[in-house]
Amino acid sequence: MNDKTIVTHNGNFHADDVFSIAALKLIFPSIKLIRTRDAELIARADIVVDVGGEYDPDSDRFDHHQRGGAGERENGIPYSSFGLIWQKYGAEICGGDQDLANGVDSGLVSNIDAIDCGHVEGVIKGITLSQTIGMFNPTWQEDTHFDAAFDEAVEFAARVLTRFIAAASGGINAKAVVAKAIENAEDPRVIVLEQYTPWKKTVFNLSEEALYVIYPSQTGEWRIQTVPLELGSFEDRKPLPEAWAGLSGDELQEVSGIDDAMFCHNGLFIAGAVSLASTIKMASIAVEE
Incomplete structure (x- = not known):
């Protein structure tokens, strides 16, 4: 009734x-x-x-x-x-x-x-x-x-x-998606999401090894973002390479060797490239830096 x-x-x-x-x-x-x-x-x-x-x-x-x-x-x-x-x-x-x-x-x-x-x-x-x-x-x-x-x-x-x-x-749904991406990661230090999903809490709680998360942007390019030391912290487990700080376009492409690199924030917590392959390459360079 x-x-x-x-x-x-x-x-x-x-x-x-x-x-x-x-x-x-x-x-x-x-x-x-x-x-x-x-x-x-x-x-x-x-x-x-x-x-x-x-x-x-x-x-x-x-x-x-x-x-x-x-x-x-x-x-x-x-x-x-x-x-x-x-x-x-x-x-x-x-x-x-x-x-x-x-x-x-x-x-x-x-x-x-x-x-x-x-x-x-x-x-x-x-x-x-x-x-x-x-x-x-x-x-x-x-x-x-x-x-x-x-x-x-x-x-x-x-x-x-x-x-x-x-x-x-x-x-709740994001947690399941991100947990699966962590499980399927080729390199446990780099988590790749096929679509943007809120990830910080799940990655922080489920993976001590993860350093970077890669995901597509709303405009179709790809982003790489650092995993924070603590939830809400501005410190990262491993910042992006210092040489990339604040660069974009041709300057970043020359320094990184990635021909479609787009930008790297001066705070070294997020960067981007046009393609997924290039963004994964950025992560590989950052991991070994």
Whole structure:
């Protein structure tokens, strides 16, 4: 049944109730949303979110404000209503993929839960997604009704959630592609990808020998990029040859001996050539340098 009556609290809203409704709308598109604290309306609702003082997933009650809360993850982050809903419906929202749902929980849901529950240890500093959602609330200078502002916030949250799921799915699929390229590499120091795929985390985690990754650019040429010493580091396991730094075109071709070499960044972390064969040759020179 898609025609669900969903109740959440009225008045000021936060990221957990906004994302909860956004998530539920992905599987129940035709919902009747009521924002209230009226006990009778709460009792008659099909799903209750962030109000009502009860957590019972079997009856679709998802509050966490009752004494003792509604549990916490193994890493200590408590569940807000969004996390409780994600426990029950996350895999369904992700097309039955529990690994994907777990990835979305660790990257998005748990952060929103942590902030909502005041468990801020380890949360990235700066403007958070939770604060961004909070700014959809009307200010004291605006006439906007809270329910209209809530609907606007839900639309925004639904877009963020669907894009986060897509990104997480891409990351999982990329891991398999890159792992296969590592396994099939003729030289374990040089990993060749047939199409561009996010590779840094997988290469760093699966190969201690890899020095360079080769992949096609969006414009059809080929790139060679260094593997960093640490994820997020600007230091490389082995930089490209010093003599190539900052050169392009004829100058790089003369120094490298590669007739279709295109450029080498001054930071010696990325270079390119027109053909795959030439880019592999660049890697061979760099490995032996």
